[in-house]
Amino acid sequence: MVDAGEALRLILDATPLLGKEKLHLHDALGRTLAEDVVASESIPPFDNSSMDGFAVRSADLGEASGPKEVILEIVGESSAGNTFEEQVHSGQVVRIMTGGKIPDGADTVVPIEHARVMNEDHAGFNEPAPAGRHVRRAGEDISKGETILRAGDVIGPSQLGILASLGYVNVRAYEQPLVKILATGDELAEIDAELEDGQIRNSTSYALSGYVRQAGGIPSLVGIVPDKRKRIKKRIREALECDLLLITGGVSVGKYDFVKEILEGLGVEVIFWKVNIKPGKPLVFGRIRQALVFGLPGNPVSTGVTFLQFVRPALHKLLGRRVQPAFRLRATLEHDVAKSDGKRHYLRGIAREVEGHLRVSTTGSQSSGVMSSLSKGNCLIIVPEQSTGLKIGDQVDVEFL
Secondary structure, X not given: OEOHHHHHHHHHHHOOOXXXXXXXXXXXXXXXXXXXXXXXXXXXXXXXXXXOEEEEOHHHHOOOEOOEOEEEEEEEEEEOOEOOOOOOOOOEEEEEOOOOEOOOOOOEEEEHHHOEEOOOOEEEEOOOOOOOOOEEOOOOOXXXXXXXXOOOOEOOHHHHHHHHHOOOOEEEEEOOOEEEEEEEOOOEEOOOOOOOOOOEEOHHHHHHHHHHHHHOOEEEEEEEXXXXXHHHHHHHXXXXXXXXXXXXXXXXXXXXXXXXXXXXXXXXXXXXXXXXXXXXXOOEEEEEOOEEEEEEOOOHHHHHHHHHHHHHHHHHHHOOOOOOOOOEEEEEEOOOEEOOOOOEEEEEEEEEEEXXXXXXXXXXXXXXXXXXXXXXXOEEEEEOOOOOEEOXXXXXXXXXX
């Protein structure tokens, strides 16, 4: 049996990167960049105005103050997409709109509300305007030659905008892993089935499918197989053509728990079995050729916790993403928590801000069969291996879902 940190290390060490493919930018949302993006041009490409007003030579307004008004000639206009092509000379100004290019000769912008428009040809100014005021410099956002995005970045809406602004029609991204999900158990029925005595619906496969899709993979439900050794072996062999196989149930030490034995018989290198955690102890992880194989406990909470702690980081590595530690904060516990073993516990919790402080309580029953504890909660409360229990008011780590 391994501890949680060692289990994750072994998983990531065994996880390869997938291949790369070229995507049209329109199809790249949520994918992972497989190349650095170096700006071939500056954004914005020219100095432009951040205000509606007048593009002015600051030297012309040096003597403007209070009652002493400087009158300048309006010689043209610069707006977004329509530039003033001539030089601004002493005694001249150009009307300018937000985003308009600063014309040659001008070096500052006076907002329209700080000028007196006398007529179509003249405007008055009664205060100085330092050079550079209300001017957005070329390259202020992105400088030519700057590495603006890196391989491993996830492409979100803002990244799409950056790529589009730099003229990327296509982008190289890591392929998405195909993740097959196989459920085992005599008790399982399809979700639209009329349940017989002793049966439950195969809800866990659908939860896993959602987790996989959220993590960036392509889920494929390959059905249910009863607790029959030969049938499980046949279905696992068929399902191994994938990047990652998730098998639920059959991984503990019960009479019908055949999965680990069958995996070994099929040539899967079992890297570890059992992790010192609760819930989720009877986790199996192995590898065959390029496929990763996880045997997850059948109880729905155990399945969810082991996915979040161990499968999701593996998916992120397959995708070429930088695997980051889960986001955790410290919170004050609102009630006692009993603990009598040496395992790391993951309690489903509800964290909330109370008078500027983060407080947390459990969702109630922590049974590994209570699926609603994951949907009710917004975090996992981490109780370390060495802890012998927690008291109200103790500070705990919470890992947000």
